[in-house]
Amino acid sequence: MNQTLEVVPAYGRDxxxxxxxxxxxxxxxxxxxxxxxxxxxxxxxxDADREPNTGxxxxxxxxxxxxxxx
Numbered sequence: 001m002n003q004t005l006e007v008v009p010a011y012g013r014d015x016x017x018x019x020x021x022x023x024x025x026x027x028x029x030x031x032x033x034x035x036x037x038x039x040x041x042x043x044x045x046x047d048a049d050r051e052p053n054t055g056x057x058x059x060x061x062x063x064x065x066x067x068x069x070x
Contacts, residue, residue, distance in 0.1 A: 004055040007031035008063065010042055015060040018067050025069055031058065 010030040015021045025031070030042045048056055048069075056069040 002053045002055075003037060003051075004035070004057055005033050005037065005043065005048075006035040006057045006059065007033050007043060008059050014062060018065075021058050021060050021067055022069070025056075025058075031056075034059070 008031060009015060009021075009024070010032045013024070013029070015024070025045050028044045028046050030044050033039060033041045033043055043056075048054055058067050058069060059065070060067070
C-alpha cells in the first residue's frame with residue numbers, strides 16, 4: 001500500500017533546519033503522526049523502514065516548514 005504520513009517532532013522537540021530533522025531521524029528519534037491515518041501514534045526511522053512504500057513528510061520550525069524523508 002502506498003501511503004504518506006505527516007509527522008511532527010515528538011515530546012516537544014522542534015528544529016530550525018532540515019539538517020537537524022535529518023540527524024534526529026537517522027538517530028531513530030520518535031516523531032508523532034498527525035495525518036488522519038494513525039493520528040497520535042509515534043514512529044521512527046526503524047518503524048518506517050518496516051513499512052514498504054511509506055513516505056514521510058515532516059513539519060518543523062513551529063509547523064511553518066516541511067520536508068520529505070526517504
